Amino acid sequence: MPSTEAPIGAQQFVPPDxxxxxxLKAAAAHCEGCELYRDATQTVFGRGAADARIVFVGEQPGDVEDQQGLPFVGPAGRLLRDAVDDAGLDASDVYITNAVKHFRFELRGKRRIHQSPGPAHITACRPWLVSEFALLKPDxxxxxxxTAAKALLGPSFRVTRSRGQLMPWPAAAHHPEDFPVTExxxxxxxxPSAVLRADDRDAAYKGLVDDLKVAAAALS
Structure with missing residues (x-):
């Protein structure tokens, strides 16, 4: 049965200074901001260059990521790395993280089946994203x-309708007051997991790469 208790949120676990x-990563290892920490193997924090110009934000760690403690190291991560290369983005200039830092799943036999995080999990984990952005200050x-779109751009944002479009940040943010004014x-x-599930994987992959090329052009 899913928990009905209200998450306390991650804020009290985030070191203020x-x-x-x-x-941040060391502190996040002890986060109990929502009930997901109880069943997950570990917190999966972001990784990449501390001076990254590009920050990717995904949904949550998957089964492989939960076991290894690193984001995007499973099949979706490998596909994303290919797409980054094919779009002409510099992989050494990337930091990658998730909106929710613990794996949410349900057990079916011995298999752990992915479950999308709920709004309460997204809200509870948001302080980690805010803190990551505050240090990274990406371009x-x-x-x-x-899920990441709901966390950062608001519940009404639809990726299928607005994908590949440049938006000013933090003006586009769901809570712009959380973020310092930058360019x-x-x-x-x-x-990338949607590409793996697509009936026409080639077309879906091309769409992902084309979107990333928009970002590459804006950064060049």
Whole structure:
């Protein structure tokens, strides 16, 4: 049965004076801001360059990520790396994270089946994203899929309708008051896992790459 208790949120676990991403990652390992920490193997925090110009935000870690403790190391992550290369983005200039840092799943036999995070999980985990952005100050935020879009761009945002379009940040943010004013831009596209599930995978992959090319052109 899913928990009915209201998450306390991550804010009390976020170090207020963190100066490095490593400090945030160490603190996040002990986060109990929502009930997902109870069943997940570990917190899966972001990874990548501390001075990254590009931040990718996905949904949540999957089964492989939960076991390894790193985001986007499963099949979707490999596909994303290919798409980054094919779009002409510099992989060394990337930081990648998720809107929710713990794996939400249901057990079917011995298999752990992915479940999308709910609004309460997104809200509870939001302080980690805010803290990551505050340290990174990227030039481009690339939002991957519907859950990340709800977390950052609001519940009414539809990736299928507005994908591949540059948006000013933080003006486009769901809670712009959480973010310092910068010249950052944002762009939403499909999650790479949607490419893996697509009936026409080639067409879906091309669409993802085309969206990322918009970001690459804006950064060049």
């Amino acid at each position: 963190a100066h490095e991403l490593a400090e 481009m935020i690339i939002v991957l899929g519907a 950052t831009q944002a762009l939403a596209t499909i999650h």
